[in-house]
Amino acid sequence: MKKFLFYILKVFLTGLVLAYAIAEFSFWSLRRGNFYKPSFVENSIKEKEVDYIILGASTALTGIDTKLLDSLTGLKGYNLAIDDTGLPNNYLMLQHFLNTDHQTKKVILVPTLSSLKETSGTLGDNDYRFLMYNKRGYTHNYYDELENGDRFPVLSSTKYLPFLGISYYNVELFFPSLVSALKPKKHNRFDEVGDYTYPSRKFKSSKEFETKKIDFKNDYFQRIVATCQSNSIELLVYFPPIYNTEIYWESSTLEILNLTNALKETKYFYDEIHVNTLGKTGATKKIAEKIN
Amino acid sequence: MLFNSFTFLIFLPIVFILYWFLLKKSFRAQNILLLIASYVFYGWWDYRFLSLILVSTLVDYFVGLKLSETEKKASRKWLLAVSLLFNLGLLCYFKYANFFIDSWVEAWGSVGVNFNISSLSVILPVGISFYTFQTLSYTIDIYRKQLQPTPSFFRFATYVAFFPQLVAGPIERAAHLLPQFDRKRIFDFEYAKSGISLILWGMFKKVVIADNCAFFVNQIFNDISGHSSAELAIGAVLFGFQIYGDFSGYSDIAIGVARLFGFDLMTNFRFPYFSKNIPEFWRRWHISLSTWFRDYLYIPLGGSRGGLLMKIRNIFAIFLVSGLWHGANWTFVIWGGIHASLYLPTLLSKAPKRKVSNNEFKFSQLPAMLYTFIAVMLAWVFFRAANVSQALDYLYRIINLNSADISLFTGSSKMLLFSLIIVFGIIALLFFEFKAFKRSQAEVKLSVLSSIGVFLLILFLGVFKNPSDFIYFQF
Numbered sequence: 001m002k003k004f005l006f007y008i009l010k011v012f013l014t015g016l017v018l019a020y021a022i023a024e025f026s027f028w029s030l031r032r033g034n035f036y037k038p039s040f041v042e043n044s045i046k047e048k049e050v051d052y053i054i055l056g057a058s059t060a061l062t063g064i065d066t067k068l069l070d071s072l073t074g075l076k077g078y079n080l081a082i083d084d085t086g087l088p089n090n091y092l093m094l095q096h097f098l099n100t101d102h103q104t105k106k107v108i109l110v111p112t113l114s115s116l117k118e119t120s121g122t123l124g125d126n127d128y129r130f131l132m133y134n135k136r137g138y139t140h141n142y143y144d145e146l147e148n149g150d151r152f153p154v155l156s157s158t159k160y161l162p163f164l165g166i167s168y169y170n171v172e173l174f175f176p177s178l179v180s181a182l183k184p185k186k187h188n189r190f191d192e193v194g195d196y197t198y199p200s201r202k203f204k205s206s207k208e209f210e211t212k213k214i215d216f217k218n219d220y221f222q223r224i225v226a227t228c229q230s231n232s233i234e235l236l237v238y239f240p241p242i243y244n245t246e247i248y249w250e251s252s253t254l255e256i257l258n259l260t261n262a263l264k265e266t267k268y269f270y271d272e273i274h275v276n277t278l279g280k281t282g283a284t285k286k287i288a289e290k291i292n
Numbered sequence: 293m294l295f296n297s298f299t300f301l302i303f304l305p306i307v308f309i310l311y312w313f314l315l316k317k318s319f320r321a322q323n324i325l326l327l328i329a330s331y332v333f334y335g336w337w338d339y340r341f342l343s344l345i346l347v348s349t350l351v352d353y354f355v356g357l358k359l360s361e362t363e364k365k366a367s368r369k370w371l372l373a374v375s376l377l378f379n380l381g382l383l384c385y386f387k388y389a390n391f392f393i394d395s396w397v398e399a400w401g402s403v404g405v406n407f408n409i410s411s412l413s414v415i416l417p418v419g420i421s422f423y424t425f426q427t428l429s430y431t432i433d434i435y436r437k438q439l440q441p442t443p444s445f446f447r448f449a450t451y452v453a454f455f456p457q458l459v460a461g462p463i464e465r466a467a468h469l470l471p472q473f474d475r476k477r478i479f480d481f482e483y484a485k486s487g488i489s490l491i492l493w494g495m496f497k498k499v500v501i502a503d504n505c506a507f508f509v510n511q512i513f514n515d516i517s518g519h520s521s522a523e524l525a526i527g528a529v530l531f532g533f534q535i536y537g538d539f540s541g542y543s544d545i546a547i548g549v550a551r552l553f554g555f556d557l558m559t560n561f562r563f564p565y566f567s568k569n570i571p572e573f574w575r576r577w578h579i580s581l582s583t584w585f586r587d588y589l590y591i592p593l594g595g596s597r598g599g600l601l602m603k604i605r606n607i608f609a610i611f612l613v614s615g616l617w618h619g620a621n622w623t624f625v626i627w628g629g630i631h632a633s634l635y636l637p638t639l640l641s642k643a644p645k646r647k648v649s650n651n652e653f654k655f656s657q658l659p660a661m662l663y664t665f666i667a668v669m670l671a672w673v674f675f676r677a678a679n680v681s682q683a684l685d686y687l688y689r690i691i692n693l694n695s696a697d698i699s700l701f702t703g704s705s706k707m708l709l710f711s712l713i714i715v716f717g718i719i720a721l722l723f724f725e726f727k728a729f730k731r732s733q734a735e736v737k738l739s740v741l742s743s744i745g746v747f748l749l750i751l752f753l754g755v756f757k758n759p760s761d762f763i764y765f766q767f
Contacts (some may be wrong), residue, residue, distance in 0.1 A: 015747035
């Protein structure tokens, strides 16, 4: 039995030590590169203070032309939105931005309607993109707080066993880390200011016009508001165009730009909730008007 | 509980430690531990169906005892009938009731007679096809006086529910497994080491080969018309590797886990994709089921004795029933029929039967291997398709040669990545298995270095985020 236990130790301990080393290398490579937005914030935003940052999900990532906005307003900003995320991730990104020695005068927050509907928060599909910073308190706390349910807590356990996260998200983290090691400047579907544009395609829809009532009770939304207030950051809540939809709310002291029903024709849309290049330009001009 | 789950990663060491450290001195206590562990293992999936296993165990245990007590032919036949009716009745109700109802309604509907019978709402208990066949073999062997019944209910219950092979085989024979519960197990280093090697190899086949192949296979079979001939052909091959990785991977893990507790389970797969003809394929694929059908169906029907027509009838009978065993769908029956048709030429040619343990390889055998491989891959289309018309459409679109486009596999960096993992995984699989095949080994044996390498491949190339269930669980 002793011989067997020694054999097990030899195989699995060696395997785990190697796995640990590979995982640490992967995280190091991802931190060093610019593949995902969190490391882009750390490595590519050289300014200590920027005029604005955009937080949100795919509607923000693809719905605002940051370069055009800069040219229309004379400001300098970055789009830090990540697709398939919600308000909790937007809050995490804000914390990350502030914790990486950056400041911003303004936050343009683009909340998803589905995220606003919830009172608390749930993990987003792309929250693993912060995993290379799992040892930082705000990231670990975030995973610890949101990772619950039946599944083994992979994200929060990665702090102690780094290969867990790299193994679980191998396609999303391990292989990109190899790409990042070879090409540290490579971005994953975003440009030098953080924007991404959907390819053009014809959009057709038979959707009937609808109105939706929203509120701002979401816990993470409130945390973002509080963080902005405590850091003297102006907050602009922006609702981008949605095809044949208009939202409304009862009352709010927040600065809100509601363009949900601003673009009415299908020619502005990629799909029901995302604008195409034409819609993006139109919406960005309206944001610029609001800022100016 | 799944072998590739975190729960099993905790469960296995706990049972192992209790078994070898706490209960080492009493094999009876070890048996009870294995029984409890097996019920926990199964109950983790759905505890309600534990009662089915228990009732099945009770019925066959008492039928076995009663069979040994009586010499009267009529009584013995009645007792056997009780076991057959009970076990096959369970199987028929849970697995085939809706199939027979739907087929009956459809058949009458085609001649204009309509019945308003709705399908039953039945959940198929995991592993029912496996453990009912295992308990059936026990009573049939006692009936045939080839086996003495065990007096210990606990031992028999442990044999039926033995967790490594409970839900997806190998389907063990009582004559082979049951006596192993009757004797003290002595820990053997080399044996346990070979178990670890098999567990790692089986896990590699499951999470690296099968689950990565499933990524493409599901997309292709869910949208046949949206894919080119080339993509469909590759999809059929990928399904061949998926099902092999999935099922043989499970068997390897099962055998490996059993070895950690000092038990020997039968070899279930012997590198089937290196077969040179269909009969050889069936001596290498799901051996525990093929031999079960051989012993309890084919031979009683007359086997290869008798005239040509009788031989053909027996071959078709065994393959059609085997197809139906896999699932309540005509696709499985046709899959069995295809294999029966491909089996016949070799059977009738009276060529000498090659032993699967003798694997002398010559390059001149490559065309025969390739032919067998392609035939098996095409037959898998019926196995995977949702219905017969989908399978026919799939094959028609392959033969149609409409396009050689393979953008599904190369269209985006993610797709390309999956393709590279699969190609690399399949090359590694064939490399290790061909080496073992040429050495006439029954299984892949990994050195310490290879074990560490395979462990790392599992960790970094395996699918853990969206793993697929083991395909054979549905059978």
